[in-house]
Amino acid sequence: MSLCKWFIYMILLALSPVLCRLMIAAFVPGIRVVSASDLMTFGLILAITNISGLETGTPADDPRKSLHTGISLLLVVLFAAMFTVTCFAELPAHPVQENYVLYGGIIISAASVGFSYMIWNRIIASQTARARGRQ
Amino acid sequence: MYGTIVLVICVIVGIIVAAVTISSVIDTRRRYYNDFMKRRGHS
Numbered sequence A: 001m002s003l004c005k006w007f008i009y010m011i012l013l014a015l016s017p018v019l020c021r022l023m024i025a026a027f028v029p030g031i032r033v034v035s036a037s038d039l040m041t042f043g044l045i046l047a048i049t050n051i052s053g054l055e056t057g058t059p060a061d062d063p064r065k066s067l068h069t070g071i072s073l074l075l076v077v078l079f080a081a082m083f084t085v086t087c088f089a090e091l092p093a094h095p096v097q098e099n100y101v102l103y104g105g106i107i108i109s110a111a112s113v114g115f116s117y118m119i120w121n122r123i124i125a126s127q128t129a130r131a132r133g134r135q
Numbered sequence B: 001m002y003g004t005i006v007l008v009i010c011v012i013v014g015i016i017v018a019a020v021t022i023s024s025v026i027d028t029r030r031r032y033y034n035d036f037m038k039r040r041g042h043s
Helices: A003-014 A016-027 A036-057 A065-088 A098-134 B002-040
Strands: none
Touching: A003 A016, A003 A036, A003 A098, A016 A036, A036 A065, A036 A098, A065 A098, A065 B002, A098 B002
């Protein structure tokens, strides 16, 4: 899997809820352009795909495999918890400032994109090194 | 108040993830790309 495929299969696929909302917001007035729950979905998809890639693509002797799996699990828990927080925002009198949750979602999603890029770059590098070792 | 707590947690986790990302990028370059260059006889 190349990094171009990573971008197409993961980033664009995970961004599909955000892109659909953008498309609807362009034509229908009154709909928000960005929603915190869409960002949480984006981050969840990225983190779960990272775990799948780490389990299948990383060599067993990689000393950072456990660290990366742990960070990915932490991100899954955080995104799921933040998704729950966004559900509270649907209540008529809720104590959650939606803007702050949105800013937090943007920060953590940006960090997730960098983390996912690093993981898949490492997986590709390890597979290339293994393939060259066999030659 | 709850929004501020969520934002603070996100910033802390974001800093941790960024730190792990940067250190792992350096480790990846040292571990795999140096090895690759050595095999090709460039170092």
